[in-house]
Amino acid sequence: MKYAEATVVLDGHIIDSLILPKVLDTILALGGTFDLSEVRIGTKRDEPSHSKIAIRADSADALAGILRAIQPHGVMVEGEEDCQLEPAPRDGVLPENFYATSHLPTQIHLDGRWLDVEQIEMDLAIQVDVRHSRAGTVPMGDVRAGDLIVTGRQGVRVFPLERPRERDVFSFMQAEVSSERPNTYAIADIAERMRVLRKQHESGRKDSNVLLTGGPAIIHAGGREALAWLIESGYIHVLFCGNALAAHDLEAELFGTSLGYRLSAGHPVPHGHEHHLRAINRIRALGSIETAVREGVIKSGVMAACIRRKVRLVMAGSIRDDGPLPGVITDTMVAQHAMRDGIQGVGLALLVATTLHAVATGNLLPATVPTVCVDVNPAVPTKLADRGTFQAIGLVMDAASFLRELARNLGWAG
Amino acid sequence: MKYAEATVVLDGHIIDSLILPKVLDTILALGGTFDLSEVRIGTKRDEPSHSKIAIRADSADALAGILRAIQPHGVMVEGEEDCQLEPAPRDGVLPENFYATSHLPTQIHLDGRWLDVEQIEMDLAIQVDVRHSRAGTVPMGDVRAGDLIVTGRQGVRVFPLERPRERDVFSFMQAEVSSERPNTYAIADIAERMRVLRKQHESGRKDSNVLLTGGPAIIHAGGREALAWLIESGYIHVLFCGNALAAHDLEAELFGTSLGYRLSAGHPVPHGHEHHLRAINRIRALGSIETAVREGVIKSGVMAACIRRKVRLVMAGSIRDDGPLPGVITDTMVAQHAMRDGIQGVGLALLVATTLHAVATGNLLPATVPTVCVDVNPAVPTKLADRGTFQAIGLVMDAASFLRELARNLGWAG
C-alpha cells in the first residue's frame, strides 16, 4: 500500500469551539489530505454537530502522526480499538511511552466501551483498574511497579471545553491579560458566582466549594480584613497558602505590622522586620495556630476565621520560610498531595497575589473549574496560561483592591 | 413578512482562518438561524473554499445587525448593492454614520464592481473619488465639506489576513506575549527578513523599506552602536522617534553620557543630567543636525548614520520635550502626517522601547506589514494588540540586548 487511510468521527459543539477547521488545518499542515464524507452542523447553539472525515497520508507513520495531533480535539478513530496498557517497570517510574494527561475531561476505551478518567489533572498518567473497570490519574512519584498504565494515544479521547451558558466574565475564557479592562464588572460576576455557590454549599450540593490560593501580599497590601470577612461569612471553603501569608496575618494580630510596616499607617516601624519571626516563635511555643485561636491569643484575621469556620487549610512550605509555623507541610510532595485532596469539590478557584502557589494550584485544577488569577503583575496570569491553565481569567490589580471590592460586593461594610 | 432573510457568500481560506465557524457562531449568538446551502472546502492548504449561507432573522433590524456583525469576516451579501456615500457636512467633520476602517485590506462596491481602498489604515473614513473611480482613506481632521464619504456597511468588504507561507516567527502571528520564549530564534528570523529586504531595497523593489520606531532607552541601555551600525549597513530605511532619542544620541557623542549616566562605565556623572540640555542647545546654535554632522561636530551614532545614509527621519514632538532639537515636528497632527507618508513602502516594522511612538506607528500600519514590538515591559505589546495592531509579535527584552543580538546576526562585530 502506497498510502495510509483512516476515517475519524468528530462530534459535539463543533461551531462553538472552532474545532472542525482546526482539525482540517492540522491534517493539511502535517501533509495529509481529507475528504469530508459527512458534515451535519447543528443549526442551534446547543444542537450538536457531527462530521466524518476520511484522512489520507503518505505512510502509516505520517497517518499516526496526524491522528496523534488531532486527538486532543476530541477526534475519535472509527472502530476505535481499546487503549493500550503497560505495567509500570518500577516504583516511581512510568512506562516509557505513557500517555500524559491534559486537564480536560478524558475517557479511555476499555473492553469495548468508553470509561471516564476520574479526578483528571494535567501532566499525570492514567492508571487502570481492569477488575473494577475504573480509570484514574496517578502522579509519577506515586506509581508502584506493576500498576497498569495507559500508553500511546489509541483508545483515549478528550473533550474540549464547551463555552459556558452563563453570559458572565467566565464565558470569555482564554481572554488576553490586560490592565485596561474594567475589573469592577468582572468582580461583580465573581461575587454573583460566590453568592450562588454559598447557597449550594449550605444545601450540601457537590462541587460548591470556593478555593482561595493566596500570597502574603494580601496582608502587606491591606486586604486582611476583607479576606477574613469573606471567610467568616462562609464564602470561602478551602485556603491554600504558604508559611508567609499565615505568619504575616498573625504578625498583624500580635504587632499591628506586616513585613515590618505598620498597617494602621503604612509606615515602617523600627525593627518591624523581626515581628513575623516573633509571631512564628510565639505560635511555636503555643504548639499550634488552633491553640492560639482557642486560647484567645489570636482573635481576628485570616487564620482565626479559617479555624472558626473549619475552612480546609493547606499551608505548604518553601525554601524561603522562616520557622516555619506549626501546621506548615515542609515536604513539597506531601503538600502537593494535600492540595490535590483539597481540590476535590471545588467549583471556583481564586488565585490571588502568588506565582508559586497559583501555578501549583493551576496544575491540579481540572479545566472545568472556573478560575480567576489576580496579580498586579500581568506576567503571572500569562505564566499560568503558558503552563496550561488556559481557563484562568486574569485581573491585573493589587490583592487588597480586589479583595476589598469583592467583599463590598458581597455586603462588607469596610 | 414575519421574518427577514438574506443569502451571503463566504470565499477564501476559510479553514486557515477559522472564519466559517466564527460566522456561524455569530449568527446564532445574535438570534438568527442559518442553512448552509453550499459548502465546498478546499482540500489543499492554498485551495480556496466557498460557502453560501442562508440567514434568517426575526426582523429586518435583527438581520441588519447580523450582517453588520459578520461583515468584517469578509462575508458578502449576494447581489451586493453599491456602498452608500454621503458628503461631509463641514470641514473636519464626517457624516454621522461614516464607515470606520480597520487596517485589513478593504474593497468597496461602486458602480457594480469592487474597488480597492488605497493606503488602508485603521480608524479612518473612506473617501471616494467617483469621477476617477478611486477610493482612499481620510483622517477625520483632513476631510473637507462636500467630500464623499462611505457610510454604513453595505458594499464594503474586508479580507482577513492569510497566514503567511514562510514558516518563520511571523507565521505565528497573534501569539501571546511572554517572557518565556526563546527570543534568539525570533531575532534570527527577523535578521533573515532584513537580509532579504536589503537586497530588494537595493534593487528598487517596492515595499522593501525597513522602519524602526525607537525610544530613548535604546541609547540609555547601551544599544547605540548596534543601531548606528544597522543604519550604516543599509538595513534600516525609515526612522521614527521623538526628541529624546535624538537628544540622547547627540549627548552620547558630545559628552559620553545618556540621561547623565556615563555610557562607558554605567555610573552617574555629577551634573550629567544637564548634558542633554547642553547637547540640544549646541545643535540649536548650529542650526540643524545636518549641519552638525556636515561640520564634523557629530561624527558617529544614530543621527549621524541617518544623515549619511539618507534615512527618512521623522522626529515627532511631545509635551515632555526639552528644547526641542531643530527638525522636531512640534505639531502632533503635522507629525502624524509625516509618519503616514513615511509608512509608504514599508515591508517590516520594528517598534523598540517606546509606548507612545509604537502605538502611534501601529495605528498607521496596514495589517499586512510584519511588525515586531520589543519592550522589557510585557504590557507594551499587549497595549498595542488592545488597540488593534494584532499582527505585532511581542519580544519581552531590553532594547540594547535586542539590537545587539540583531546586529550580530547580520555581521556586526561589536
Next chain:
Amino acid sequence: MKYAEATVVLDGHIIDSLILPKVLDTILALGGTFDLSEVRIGTKRDEPSHSKIAIRADSADALAGILRAIQPHGVMVEGEEDCQLEPAPRDGVLPENFYATSHLPTQIHLDGRWLDVEQIEMDLAIQVDVRHSRAGTVPMGDVRAGDLIVTGRQGVRVFPLERPRERDVFSFMQAEVSSERPNTYAIADIAERMRVLRKQHESGRKDSNVLLTGGPAIIHAGGREALAWLIESGYIHVLFCGNALAAHDLEAELFGTSLGYRLSAGHPVPHGHEHHLRAINRIRALGSIETAVREGVIKSGVMAACIRRKVRLVMAGSIRDDGPLPGVITDTMVAQHAMRDGIQGVGLALLVATTLHAVATGNLLPATVPTVCVDVNPAVPTKLADRGTFQAIGLVMDAASFLRELARNLGWAG
C-alpha cells in the same frame, strides 16, 4: 601656589537631610581634603545647623570641580561673588555655559544680595531682569537674543528639601516603589490633604489647587464615576490629560463603552472600537465640549464635571490621537506652556495611569509640591524618579481602585 583653597559655608537642617557627610564625601571622592573649622549641629529637630569647611585641592581646576559638585547641596562659597550673566546669542539659543536649573528652591547673588528665582522648574535657564532686580526661569525655546542668562555656578545656591513636619505618607519622600505596601493608608493620607486643601481653596488661600494628570486607563478600568465625583465635589481644580481620556469619557457617555468594552458588563461590543471615533466626530460637529455639555448632549462624567466646576483643563495632543477633539492643543510646545501656567498655585499633584503626561507634569513641578504617582506598572514611578521628580510617592495599583478608594475616603457612596 601649588594648590587651591576655598572656604564654604553650609547652613540649614544638616542632620535631617544628611547633607554634611554627602558634601564631605564628595570632596574626598574628587581628590580634595577638608578641614571642618566650625561645626554647630542643631540639637532640636527644627534648629538649624551651621558648618564651615575649608577645602583644599591640587589645582584651581580641581577646586572648581569640587565646588561645582557640592553646590547643589546648598553649599555657599564664603565671600560669594555675584552670579555671571551672559546675553543669549540668538533667539532660542542659550549661552554655551548656561546654568541649568533643578526644581529645588534657588537663589542667585546679584548686586551683593540673594534673590529668589521665581517659578522654579527643572532643566531651564535663569533669566535676569537687572533693572527690576528679578530673576525667573526661561525655557530654551523662549529665550530671545540679548536676554541676560546666568552662566556657570558662581553666585547660585539651591536649598535642599526639608522633611515636612506632617507625619503622613509625604514625610517618607524618596521611598522606593513597591507593590507590597499598604496603599489604603497612603490613600487616607492623600484624602486628608485634599480635605484641607479644599477648605483652603474655598477660602482663597494660595497654593491650594489640586492637580490631577490622568490617562485613559482611568476610564477603561472603571474609575470614571469616582473621578467625576471628586471633581464635582470640588476636590480637583486642575486637570491635565490628552485626547484619549476625554474621548473615552465622552464615548462612555454616548455609547456606554470604553475602548470598545461595555463598561456596565466588561464585555467587548461588536464594532465597539469605533465608538470613540464617533464620539469625537459628534463633538467636532457640535463645535466644542462646552457646547456639548451646555446643550445636554453630555450630562455626566469627567468632562462634564470639569466644565460645570470650571476646572482648569489642559488637553495636550499626541501623535497617536484620533480626531482630535476640539480644545486639544496639538502643538506640544504650546501645550507645555499651558501646562506651565496651570501648575501655578498647585499644592498637590496626582499623576494617575499615564507615563507621558506624568513625566511631562513632573518636569514642570517644583520639588516642593507633594506629588503622587499611581500606576499598576512599578516602572512608571521609577521612570519619574530617574528624570528628577524624586519627590513623587509611587503607588502600585490600578487607576480605578485608587480613585474609587480615594473618593470613598472623601465621602463617595459608589
Next chain:
Amino acid sequence: MKYAEATVVLDGHIIDSLILPKVLDTILALGGTFDLSEVRIGTKRDEPSHSKIAIRADSADALAGILRAIQPHGVMVEGEEDCQLEPAPRDGVLPENFYATSHLPTQIHLDGRWLDVEQIEMDLAIQVDVRHSRAGTVPMGDVRAGDLIVTGRQGVRVFPLERPRERDVFSFMQAEVSSERPNTYAIADIAERMRVLRKQHESGRKDSNVLLTGGPAIIHAGGREALAWLIESGYIHVLFCGNALAAHDLEAELFGTSLGYRLSAGHPVPHGHEHHLRAINRIRALGSIETAVREGVIKSGVMAACIRRKVRLVMAGSIRDDGPLPGVITDTMVAQHAMRDGIQGVGLALLVATTLHAVATGNLLPATVPTVCVDVNPAVPTKLADRGTFQAIGLVMDAASFLRELARNLGWAG
C-alpha cells in the same frame, strides 16, 4: 531621677556611610536630645572617624527605645555590659525576647570582650557556646531546649557595610532598580570579578566561589549554551535551582524543546508540553542525573556541565514540581540547610530569573557578599530589597541576554 542618660560611642567610616546624622536624627525623632561631646571626622577616605554622643531622654523606657533604634548603626553604649543569655525553653522554640540577626557583620560582648558571630545570616538567633567562647547563628527550627540564646539588644553590635574600594558596579550598592541603565557595563564589571575569582578559586583562596541561583526561564529563553559554557569554563562553583531548571535542561537535550517550544526555531511543538515529563521519567528510570551523564544519555547542557565540573548542586523541591527528578530535595527545611552549607565560601552571587530561589538565597547570604539579581521584571529585585537583601544590584533584562553577554565577555564564541 526625672530623665535618663547614656553616652554612646560611634566609630568607623562615619562619612562614607552617612551614619552619624542618621543616628542623631533617630535620637531626635524618638524625642531625645543629644550633646556631641566629641567629634573627630577622618579627613581621608579610609581614615576612621570617632564621635561620642551623650543622649538624654524623658524616661528609662524612652532611653531604651532610643538605644534599641540606633544600635543597628553600630553604636556602642560606653561601658557596654555583656549580652544577655537565656536558655531556649523547648526544642524549636526561642526565648520570647531573642535577638533577631541582620545579615551584617555582628559581634556580641561576652566576658568583657567582643566576639564575632560566625556564619551571620538574617532572621536567625545567636547561640552562644560559653565554654569555648564562640557565638554562631541558629535557625528557630534547629534550636534545642537549653541552648543559650542572646536576648535583648544589650551587648550586641553590628557593623554597617563599608563602601567597597573597587570603583565598579558594586560600589553603587543600594542603587534603585531601573530598566534605563546601560547593563552592558555592569556585565563587564561582573565578568571582571568572575575572572579574578576563578584565578583565586584555582589557587585555593577562600571565599572565591561563584554561586548561580537560576530559574527555568534560563532554558526557555535560550540561555542554556551560555550557562553550560560558564560552568564548563570554571566560572561557576555552586548552583542552586529547582526541579524545573534541571528538567527543562534535560528536556532540551533529549527532545530539543523547552516548555514544549522547539529551541532551534522558537515554535511550539505538538504535544511538546509532555517532553519535560518524559525527560523526568527517563532519568528516574536510570536512577540519577549522574548516571545519565556517565552513561552518555545526557551529553551537554547545564546538568552535564555541573556533574563534569563537580559543581556543588542543590536542587530544592517546590509544590509545583512534576516528578521530581532524582536528587531534588523535597523537604524545604532540608533543602534550606543544604543551601546554607552551599553558601559557605561564596564570594559572588548571581540570582537569575527566579523569584522564589532568589529570595531564599538572599535570606541566607551575608550582606558582605556582592550580589546581582537579574530579571526581566523589575519587581523581583525590589522584592529582594524589601526583604532585606539591600546589597543586591538589579539588572532588568531577560536571562538569556544576560548570560550570553556575560559569557561573551569571558570568551564564549556563541
